Amino acid sequence: MSVDRIQVLGVNHKTAPVAVREKLCFSNDLDAPFSALRAISACDEFCFLSTCNRVEVIYTSSEQEEAARAIRRFLFSKCRVNDDEAVAYTYLHQGDKAVNHLFRVASSLDSMVVGEPQILGQLKDAYRESSARKTTGVILNRLLHKSFSVAKRIRTETNIGSSAVSISYAAVELAKKIFGNLDNKKALLVGAGEMAELAAEHLINQGVSEVIVANRTLERAVTLAQRFNGSAVALSELISQLEVVDIMLSSTGAPGLILHKKDVKPVMRKRRNRPLFLIDIAVPRDLDPKLNDLDNVYLYDVDDLSNVVEMNKSERESEACTAERIVAEDTLKFLQWLDNMEVSPTIAAIRSKAEIIRKAELEKTFHHLHPSAKEKKSIDKLTSAIINKLLHDPIMFLKENHSPEARKQKLDWARKLFSLDVDSGK
Template sequence: MHILVVGLNHKTTPVEIREKFQFQSDMDQALTTLRQSKSILESVIISTCNRTELYVVADQLHTGRYYTKMFLSEWFEVPKEEFSHHLLIREDEHAIEHLLRVSCGLDSMILGETQILGQVREAFLKAQELETTGTILNYSFRQAITLAKRAQAETEINDNPVSVSYAAVELGKQIFGDFKGKQVLVMGAGKMSELTAKHLTSNGVDQITVMNRTKEKADALASRFAGASRPFEQLTESLLETDVLISSTGADQYVLNASDVKQIMKKRKGRPLFLVDIAVPRDIDPGLGELDDVYLYDIDDLQGIVQSNLEVRKEAAEQIELMIEEELVIFGEWLDTLGVVPVMTALRAKAKTIQEVTMESLERKLDHLSEREKKVIRKHMKSIINQMLRDPITALKEVPNENDPDALLEYFSKVFKLEEHMDEEEPRITSNIKINRQERQYNIARRKAAIGSKKKAVVRSC
């Protein structure tokens, strides 16, 4: 069997194509239908605003590719010719690598964003609930989710803002320490203003006022964040009580002039006013920055912060790439055990059965034994069994490295007559997924050397 990723994302596909492949409330039926497609043995669907990706285990690569494409075409009623050349397709080793990168935020539009981890986890749990996953995808997704959590905890991948709206809020925190008790005015009600309001509320702001030339839009945005809206005509007097103003209106001329604010600042009596202009063209007269107690930042100032933080994220991403290489080696080692585990389980089950039958016979023939004596006998019988199993189990663990492991496992099962002890619900899995561990080990050494060199360079520069 093989693992496949087939899908469309922001790197491969324009938005006018992506928007045709968004799952709505029909995810349950979609997962079940995909799993029931010919050649598909397991399935998980990740569907976000930037990606729709099908993760499947297929009995053959070519049929797996064909039927996943057919599923997308039939489910969304879009001819294959319209999207096939946009498809991202990853197979086996590279499919696992892609899942790990997606979960860690390395494949996201914003490097290192953390929302994708929750989306991957939700997609996996949904597939588990509908029983469309099995041994391969269960292990793969658990490994990916665990790695992503570790990457967030052990690196600085998401510690620094790389969006302009987030940077604006972080800059305000640097100046005020925190936003507790601060009055915040958001000018504009578009997407950028919405993101800004979201970051503000997550950082403790509980008093947001929204202004927009369209009152309905201002009311809608304010209500989403338990704020208030005001008419645009009240802008000047609103500045009397405002501590922070963040503006993104889309106006073609200044909406806030230096002459107006100069009079307001006299009435504020030295209380600082923090202004962030993230609009292009600018909303705020740059002459405001020359006034006492006014701190004005425009989008270029924020871009400098964003670029600096992006460099930090890139360094963290290099560390995560190393983690991914190490996880791929671990995945390869796990794959090697797939065929062995049921045989080992059967061997232990047979040994346990022999032990229990023998103990029952002893208890019948020696009915005078005390409970303590029975306990001692059980303990020693278990010790004998474990010692007898040690060498066969060690030999089993080495089977995957042989030229013909399937033949050896079959021979092993016949020698020990394990057929009746094999769990029919846990069939032995034959996987064709190959991990080039030699290449991965080389990549690990190379990445460690590169990271080490950068650390030495930093020390020397200090």
């Protein structure tokens, strides 16, 4: 199996602005993207990952250019973008670079906020969805499992997780530049996701006195509000709540804008122009970008927050260095495994394993039997013949010409049957 068949094509916060990313979002229905990807014949195995900051397809293909073009067409099917522009917005990694990229994504080295913990869970979910639909095969199963263990290793061996500066941390920094201190300020969380929870914790640590949660399902809002001794409101009360809060953090999965400039303008008059800090971490965006034009309203979306994050990056860079080394190391290990997926190395490995066992057993037997030289020679011949005859059929079976997919499957079974990869399969 040639490593070059593994590819990753995607869009993330580094290659495309939020205005483009929000059009690519596949949050609600996963069946549509899967059936679209399944229809791409150039693509053998694939796994589809979609989070708020990245959409990417990890796949194997022997017709790389054809597959890449089809996947780009699939990604940008909802916006009017020609292939040249699509190329500019996407990244395409191949072979060892693709493996390296995936490991970096899994261990949060490629995240907007390096070290944030959510990406691993999102990648695991993506893999679960893909394998449930049987779109991943031997190579990707192995690759993704490996990426999970790399991420775990990096989390335990470096400090990258504990020093993670999250988006919400960046938001707190900005809030302090606007409000001075956050004592007696009120925060409104719209949408009750994990990110909102994390942000609420940060804000309360920094002195925010009250947290109000608004959510589409009131029940979820109530649960989250209870955790912070706050109150829950319905989403329809959003505008009236804006009169009393100072910070609003929006992270709903709504497909369109939930708050417009014209809604907030009269609110500012009622607020007597007290500053209002709006944070939009949803993709697609929840808040009208024009809100930033209003006096005393400060609107930040995820891209803007990443600029703030950029500023305290250096502290984490040394940890990231260690992490990169681990990624490089494990990429090499994976490539070795992949090399072994070729037929002849597998046959050689089976033969050498048999030979090692035979030699060891002969040694034991000769040790207490003390045969003559002639006897030794014939026992040696006998055991060789048994092994050769026994291995003949499996080896012929492996050497037969099959489709690449079937061959991969066969090699995988053979390697498992003979237990050739000692650290494999976990």
